[in-house]
Ligand code: B16
């Protein structure tokens with residue numbers, strides 16, 4: 576069995592993609608560029624600045640300076656953090672909570688591996704402050720997924736090597752990051768259909784079967 580399970584946050588433990596969408600949409604509108612769900616999907620698991628570059632693929636106006644880009648990313652984050660105030664403990668599903676509690680009662684170590692710099696705020700809103708054995712997020716890394724750094728840090732914080740850990744992800748960038756770091760992965764949502772995923776999952780609670788069968 577895996578001794579450690581490293582969970583992605585956005586798209587796995589909770590669903591903040593709507594808030595990311597609404598915040599980026601306002602930035603896109605300000606720049607007069609097109610933004611839709613297809614573009615938003617490509618931002619899953621990708622850092623804030625890399626997400627901005629994806630958004631700007633549709634931008635054909637005056638070239639933006641590095642400082643203007645940072646200002647746009649900061650504005651997006653202010654909008655996003657404002658929207659996160661709508662989140663509360665009710666946004667943590669029973670299924671996710673019960674599955675994690677069961678894995679923990681079986682002795683598994685649980686960690687977060689998220690690109691988000693808002694991880695601690697989101698965990699607080701969900702009532703999960705202090706729940707995980709380790710939290711590795713956008714504040715302790717220099718390279719975002721698909722680089723494996725965020726997961727390698729999580730494993731290190733748990734005191735486990737990658738081969739003893741399973742990464743649970745919803746995004747291609749995250750599955751690629753897991754593979755690059757030497758981790759097996761479980762894929763939810765669109766990541767379940769991705770070729771590099773070790774175990775495709777239909778739902779979060781499938782982790783209990785996977786864990787029990789190994
Ligand atoms: P922030 P994850 C990722 O979180 C999101 O999926 C991605 O859409 C976002 O751009 C990224 O965090 C950075 O978030 O702007 O809050 O630092 O899926 O790795 O948990």
Ligand code: MG
Pocket residue numbers: 583584585586587619620744745746749
């Ligand atoms: Mg994700």
